[in-house]
Amino acid sequence: MLQRLPHLLGIESLSREQIEFFLDQAKPFQEFQRHPLKKLATLRGKTVAIAFFEASTRTRISFTTAASRLGADTMALQAEASSLKKGESLMDTVRTLEAMKADAIVMRHASSGAPHFVAERLEIPVLNAGDGTHEHPTQALLDALTIRDRKGRLEGLNITILGDILHSRVARSNIHLLSKFSVQITLCGPSMWVPREVEGLAPKIRRALCMEEALEGADVVMTLRVQTERIHEPALAPDEYIGGYQLTPQRLRCAKPDALVMHPGPMIRGLEIDDAVADGPQSCVLEQVTNGLAVRMALLYHLVGGPPADAPHPAKD
Amino acid sequence: MRVVEKRQLLSAEEISRTLSRLAHEIVEKSGGAHDLALIGVRRRGVPLSQRLAAAIKGFAKIDVPVGTLDITLYRDDLSTVGSQPVVQSTDIDFVVDDRDLVIVDDVLYTGRTVRAAMNGLFDLGRPKRVRLLVLIDRGHRELPIEATFIGKTIQTSDTEIIEVRLKEVDNEERVVLVDRVP
Numbered sequence: 001m002l003q004r005l006p007h008l009l010g011i012e013s014l015s016r017e018q019i020e021f022f023l024d025q026a027k028p029f030q031e032f033q034r035h036p037l038k039k040l041a042t043l044r045g046k047t048v049a050i051a052f053f054e055a056s057t058r059t060r061i062s063f064t065t066a067a068s069r070l071g072a073d074t075m076a077l078q079a080e081a082s083s084l085k086k087g088e089s090l091m092d093t094v095r096t097l098e099a100m101k102a103d104a105i106v107m108r109h110a111s112s113g114a115p116h117f118v119a120e121r122l123e124i125p126v127l128n129a130g131d132g133t134h135e136h137p138t139q140a141l142l143d144a145l146t147i148r149d150r151k152g153r154l155e156g157l158n159i160t161i162l163g164d165i166l167h168s169r170v171a172r173s174n175i176h177l178l179s180k181f182s183v184q185i186t187l188c189g190p191s192m193w194v195p196r197e198v199e200g201l202a203p204k205i206r207r208a209l210c211m212e213e214a215l216e217g218a219d220v221v222m223t224l225r226v227q228t229e230r231i232h233e234p235a236l237a238p239d240e241y242i243g244g245y246q247l248t249p250q251r252l253r254c255a256k257p258d259a260l261v262m263h264p265g266p267m268i269r270g271l272e273i274d275d276a277v278a279d280g281p282q283s284c285v286l287e288q289v290t291n292g293l294a295v296r297m298a299l300l301y302h303l304v305g306g307p308p309a310d311a312p313h314p315a316k317d
Numbered sequence: 318m319r320v321v322e323k324r325q326l327l328s329a330e331e332i333s334r335t336l337s338r339l340a341h342e343i344v345e346k347s348g349g350a351h352d353l354a355l356i357g358v359r360r361r362g363v364p365l366s367q368r369l370a371a372a373i374k375g376f377a378k379i380d381v382p383v384g385t386l387d388i389t390l391y392r393d394d395l396s397t398v399g400s401q402p403v404v405q406s407t408d409i410d411f412v413v414d415d416r417d418l419v420i421v422d423d424v425l426y427t428g429r430t431v432r433a434a435m436n437g438l439f440d441l442g443r444p445k446r447v448r449l450l451v452l453i454d455r456g457h458r459e460l461p462i463e464a465t466f467i468g469k470t471i472q473t474s475d476t477e478i479i480e481v482r483l484k485e486v487d488n489e490e491r492v493v494l495v496d497r498v499p
Binding site: 004025027028031032035036037039040041042070298301302305306307 | 387390391395396397398399400401402403404405406407408436439440441442
């Protein structure tokens with residue numbers, strides 16, 4: 001039995017046991033996605049604020065759907081259509097949501113550390129749905145769940161992450177998670193996006209100079225989106241990226257024949273990934289999406305379900 | 318508060334005889350048992366349902382499907398329980414639509430677990446009929462729920478606890494009545 005977490009801010013601070021607990025807790029919710037009637041009353045009467053200060057489609061819809069399937073109501077805040085446009089501060093915005101009696105805040109923000117800043121100042125749980133170039137913990141958990149389902153384990157796998165590692169919170173959270181399970185992690189991408197410093201993120205990380213070397217013997221290949229919004233100067237022409245780093249069927253043949261191909265979405269087909277790979281038999285992109293719902297339901301149940309974290313425990317029979 | 322054992326309600330042998338009788342009753346009252354399926358409620362309903370299915374197979378030569386139901390997400394006391402219950406899997410690999418279901422649990426007390434189990438089952442489809450089998454009925458109902466098949470009915474006070482100990486879960490096989498004393 002795991003001590004309840006007050007927030008979910010990142011993977012780096014979680015223990016291997018905590019991660020395994022969440023992966024195990026996601027199993028019943030995976031099965032729930034196959035039910036004909038996908039509506040529980042477990043969190044009935046609870047309200048989850050979905051505060052996205054940065055654009056998102058799938059993560060926002062996934063969290064909203066996860067909350068709704070657990071029976072919670074949601075308050076949606078979208079940066080483009082909110083008082084933020086009028087100059088309201090982050091703390092005033094989230095305090096307003098708390099004053100409306102939200103039971104938790106799911107938050108995405110372009111600044112690294114924003115959810116940690118908010119969590120220290122609010123009484124309710126904060127779930128990080130992506131902060132700047134820092135962490136995207138639920139993505140790493142759903143990726144690990146997908147890998148564990150397909151490969152039966154995480155330990156000892158060779159996992160290659162391709163693309164813009166430096167600016168990717170998905171890569172960072174995945175590296176933190178996988179390194180706790182003794183995964184051999186190989187990183188590959190244009191050198192300015194895979195600087196030497198990334199090797200210091202965790203033990204057992206190596207950088208590969210070319211795709212062929214990076215993919216050799218890989219059990220899992222994670223491609224990342226080329227994030228134009230986080231890169232301020234055009235660092236590399238698309239043609240150069242495609243020529244050097246696009247995941248093509250030919251390159252994928254360097255990996256193990258049963259290697260999984262993963263992508264956190266949204267995919268830019270024809271840039272970081274070729275159509276034939278994205279739609280090929282090794283791709284588990286859509287499975288990742290479904291697993292995302294299960295992971296987020298498990299986390300919302302953990303953080304929002306049950307008694308308040310600081311409630312005195314009544315006598316048990 | 319201390320917990321003391323007051324008396325044994327069923328021995329291993331009595332549990333076995335009771336389950337055998339209940340298995341016969343299920344078949345007798347199910348008109349051939351062809352659409353029948355058993356749903357064991359976690360945790361101790363699960364081994365009980367498996368033993369009942371094995372017994373039915375033994376004397377009636379009918380394979381009765383058995384499923385496992387976890388009711389955690391359907392509990393009505395999640396906001397008051399001491400610590401947050403861990404969700405476990407529900408494994409029902411047959412379609413419940415038009416099935417003749419028997420929910421199997423160890424003890425019937427307030428009826429709230431059965432209410433939760435029915436909610437869980439109806440989220441999976443529309444069974445033809447749902448009945449309830451319990452090893453022990455100890456009274457003190459808080460909902461209009463009764464069992465069709467009962468192993469043993471026992472009068473209890475509400476400080477008393479019935480502990481069903483099964484070898485699959487507890488490495489021990491008996492039912493005891495314990496009481497909380499200050």
